[in-house]
Amino acid sequence: MKKLLSEPLFHFFIIALAFFAIHRSTTPNEQEALVIDVSNEKVAQLQQHFFKTWQREPTQQEITALVRNFTLDEIYYREAMALGLGENDNVIRRRLRQKMEVMVQDISALNVPTEQKLNEFYQDNINQYSSEPSYSFKQVYISFDNKAKALAVALQQAKIAVKRNEEPEGDSSLLPTEVMNKQVFEITRLFGRQFSTDLESAPLTQWYGPIKSNLGFHFVNLIERSDTYYPPITDIKQQLINDWRYQQQKLFIEKHEKTLLNKYQVVGSGISNNIEKS
Numbered sequence: 001m002k003k004l005l006s007e008p009l010f011h012f013f014i015i016a017l018a019f020f021a022i023h024r025s026t027t028p029n030e031q032e033a034l035v036i037d038v039s040n041e042k043v044a045q046l047q048q049h050f051f052k053t054w055q056r057e058p059t060q061q062e063i064t065a066l067v068r069n070f071t072l073d074e075i076y077y078r079e080a081m082a083l084g085l086g087e088n089d090n091v092i093r094r095r096l097r098q099k100m101e102v103m104v105q106d107i108s109a110l111n112v113p114t115e116q117k118l119n120e121f122y123q124d125n126i127n128q129y130s131s132e133p134s135y136s137f138k139q140v141y142i143s144f145d146n147k148a149k150a151l152a153v154a155l156q157q158a159k160i161a162v163k164r165n166e167e168p169e170g171d172s173s174l175l176p177t178e179v180m181n182k183q184v185f186e187i188t189r190l191f192g193r194q195f196s197t198d199l200e201s202a203p204l205t206q207w208y209g210p211i212k213s214n215l216g217f218h219f220v221n222l223i224e225r226s227d228t229y230y231p232p233i234t235d236i237k238q239q240l241i242n243d244w245r246y247q248q249q250k251l252f253i254e255k256h257e258k259t260l261l262n263k264y265q266v267v268g269s270g271i272s273n274n275i276e277k278s
Contacts, residue, residue: 140170
């Protein structure tokens with residue numbers, strides 16, 4: 001059964017049956033056109049919708065009004081369709097397209113990935129589910145605002161301290177002197193991309209630098225570095241299934257739309273190079 005549900009031809013067969021059902025429902029014979037069937041199920045549906053809206057059960061008088069409104073809706077719809085009022089109406093056309101798209105999406109949602117397909121999908125999109133490396137470090141900042149000579153002296157003194165593995169002196173600033181367990185994107189937001197990139201080369205548990213940022217020079221003491229984390233499939237299985245279904249839905253709809261475009265002959269002076277069929 002699972003194999004049958006995954007076959008595109010089966011999906012197209014279901015869609016064709018749906019098209020036929022819709023056509024039959026919108027083109028009743030003359031006798032059927034004058035019959036409005038209000039079943040117990042439809043009344044229960046109307047009552048349920050009323051309850052969701054007003055958070056209470058409808059009175060008998062309100063039920064009568066609900067049934068009357070539903071009946072009039074159906075009658076006006078049939079009369080309008082008989083008069084051709086739905087033709088060339090963009091709002092109606094869009095609404096009908098939306099309903100067809102939802103139907104196709106529902107059919108596509110029947111797909112269930114095997115463990116092998118799920119594993120392949122994870123490997124193909126592994127970076128989407130991984131966590132960036134994170135760092136913990138201390139940093140000393142020397143500002144670009146220092147005059148050239150003072151800046152050169154400050155950097156030279158800091159380098160001497162680093163060689164001794166001592167904490168160098170720096171300028172005061174609003175930047176944090178200690179950053180704990182922050183991912184790359186957070187560090188980039190604070191210090192800039194160049195700083196984050198150079199931080200990858202810093203040795204552990206010793207002073208290192210200078211590292212340049214958009215604001216100045218930094219000397220860092222890297223306390224801890226954690227590598228990129230790739231969660232096991234079992235931890236994110238439902239998310240993987242949802243993402244796989246979304247991807248398959250997009251592919252199925254694209255294929256279905258190409259099939260529809262190839263089914264019809266699209267003509268007109270504005271068509272050339274403006275529509276892709278396959």
